[in-house]
Amino acid sequence: MKVGVLGGGLAGLTAAYELAKKGHEVLVFERAPYLGGQASTFEVEGTRLERYYHHIFTGDADMAKLIEELGLADRMQWLESKVGFFHRGQIYDFVTPMDLLRFKPLGLLQRIRAGLVTVYLQRFGDWRELENVTAQEWIRKYAGQQAEEVIFAPLLRAKFGEYSDQVTIAWLWSKFKDRVGSRSKGMTRELLGYMEGSFQPFIDALANGIAAHGGKILTGTPAERLTIEDQKVKSVTAGDVWPVDRVVATVPSFVFLEIAPDVPDDYAAQLREVSYQTAMCLVLKMKRSLSRIYWLNISDPSFPFVGAIEHTNLIPSEKYNGKHILYLSNYVSRSDPLYSASSEELFLRYLPSLRKINPEFEEDWVEEMWLYREDAAQPIITRGYSRRIPSYETPVEGLYLANTTQIYPQDRGMNYSVRLGRVVSELAAR
Ligand SMILES: Cc1cc2nc3c(=O)[nH]c(=O)nc-3n(C[C@H](O)[C@H](O)[C@H](O)COP(=O)(O)OP(=O)(O)OC[C@H]3O[C@@H](n4cnc5c(N)ncnc54)[C@H](O)[C@@H]3O)c2cc1C
Missing domain, CATH: 3.90.660.20 (Protoporphyrinogen oxidase, mitochondrial; domain 2)
Structure with missing residues (x-):
């Protein structure tokens, strides 16, 4: 089967790699002159560095498995993190439960309350029971307004900016689970993973794996348009017209809508509902x-x-x-x-x-x-988000979507884009 993959970030590269391994004829279209998308790198002092800060957590199993398969496990370094809070002119350490207990900007009882609430949230079993409440409402109710303003609001603002008051508590629930997973047994330190020489070798190894299985990668080649006939995908226009049997689109939803304006209205409306x-x-x-x-x-x-x-x-x-x-x-x-x-x-x-x-x-x-x-x-992951997640299979035969809007309740990250790429490759290969 001929499969066009739109986007050469980690979701696109993983999907292409998995499909190529299965013997499909894969063609990756990437708009930028380089691969890696949000995890891509540039050169600093003769070495590669991510355009945006990157590390992984010890619980990032999908990443770890692929790193192992690509023969890069010995390049992973697990390093102790130093996390802090800057508040009113001072830096406070903020890695362990003891750090929270020592966090002077809150009174002792508020610190204890914030700690108990954090533990409760980490142990809470089913995020579905939480997702209709915003993080702000939930935290204010259980940890109190001051803890919300001093500790939790900055964490949410750091990801969602002006929309931070609309974010569901289910997102924070999953974020805490990831962070706790990266702590040592006694909770005294947190380990974060970074690859020797940046994550560029991982991106290169995926690209080499695709090529080794006969796949082709076109960088600096934006997908401009998908041709859809009788509700079936037929070709990708990217400079030339490339006939395909299947398309896996890993581009953001707003790009997808530009490239595929003919997708049925219901699906398009669903994509428009999520903003970034x-x-x-x-x-x-x-x-x-x-x-x-x-x-x-x-x-x-x-x-x-x-x-x-x-x-x-x-x-x-x-x-x-x-x-x-x-x-x-x-x-x-x-x-x-x-x-x-x-x-x-x-x-x-x-x-x-x-x-x-x-x-x-x-x-x-x-x-x-x-x-x-x-x-x-x-x-932007708002209340009741699970009901708005677009499906991987679009209503157009042979057309699949896999982007970060479908990662939930986990925080989007390389691990989940790798998982997304693998899952969508299995659907597209059926
Ligand atoms: C500031 C920041 C910090 C981050 N920190 C971390 C971290 O510490 N740890 C972690 O695990 N993750 C981190 N991430 C998230 C992680 O990088 C992403 O979740 C992941 O890389 C997304 O991969 P993707 O393939 O799903 O999407 P993308 O990387 O966005 O890939 C989509 C690709 O599609 C391409 N494209 C767009 N339009 C077209 C078109 N018309 N035709 C062809 N191609 C097109 C884009 O150029 C891009 O390469 C961070 C992200 C950011 C922004």
């Missing part, structure tokens, strides 16, 4: 370190960014010739004035806040900077 937040990452290469923390949550609504992720506090800076790598992360909607800012403009906006984190910070610490923007970074 844009991620903006300003990556700084610095001669000094901003803080001792890898993942710094910002609990200060006056900050123009939501997280400061200092990659070189997870991976030693020696790997980057002694330079320090800092991602300043933001999630915005397209109407936000920050959305169209240049890297220099953003940096100037961020500068006073960087000085709040480290009063010694000087502009000349920064030797180079890059700005990356991803419009399909985060589907």
Whole structure:
């Protein structure tokens, strides 16, 4: 069978790899001149680095299995994370239950209450019973308003920006489960996984695996249009017209609707119901370190960014010739004035806040900077989301959709895109 795969991110590459292994004739169309999508990399100090900060959790079984199959298991490094909260001019460690108990911005009783609520949520069996309530309502009710404002709201803002008050508690439930899964037995530390030399070797190995099984990958080749006749997919137009028996689309839903305007109205309406937040990452290469923390949550609504992720506090800076790598992360909607800012403009906006984190910070610490923007970074997971998830099988025969809007209640991530790619490849191969 001839299968066109739209998108060369992890879902598309995994689907293509699985289909090629089964002997199908696979053709991957990727708009960008490189593969990897949101997990793609660029060069810094002679080594590869993700455009957006990336690590995996110890419970990411689908990723681990594929990494093993591709012969890359010995490149995985499991490193102790340093997570912190920045609140009112101070950095607080925030990895273990003891850290929460020591978290001074909340009174002792509030800390205990927040801890008990977190444990209760982690042990809660069925997310379906929770999904009709927002995280904000649920947390306010059980942990109290102050804990919600100081701890939980910043975590939600860090992913959903202005939509954070609409997010279902089922999402937070699953997020806590992932994080707890990555903790050591005594809960005294958290291990995060990163591949030696970035996740680029994983992307390369998938691409090589596709080619080794006769598949073809076209980068810099956006899919422009799908031809559908008698409710059956016939071809992909991408520069040329490519006849196909099946199409697996892993592009964001808004792109899918542009390429396939002829899908039946009901399905199209379902896709339109889910919107995305844009991620903006300003990556700084610095001669000094901003803080001792890898993942710094910002609990200060006056900050123009939501997280400061200092990659070189997870991976030693020696790997980057002694330079320090800092991602300043933001999630915005397209109407936000920050959305169209240049890297220099953003940096100037961020500068006073960087000085709040480290009063010694000087502009000349920064030797180079890059700005990356991803419009399909985060589907907005609102109440009752499970009822709005589009199916993998579209109403058009031979046409399948697999994108991050179908990942739920888990937080979208490489592990789940790999799973998505495998699951949709099984459907498309039937
Ligand atoms: C800021 C940020 C931080 C993240 N951190 C982590 C992390 O720490 N750990 C983790 O596991 N995950 C993380 N993720 C998430 C993870 O990277 C994604 O969930 C995963 O890579 C998505 O893969 P995908 O293939 O489903 O989608 P994508 O990577 O979005 O792939 C879709 C592909 O389709 C292509 N495309 C679009 N239009 C067309 C077209 N017309 N024709 C052909 N191709 C097209 C795109 O260029 C893209 O390559 C992060 C994501 C972001 C944005």
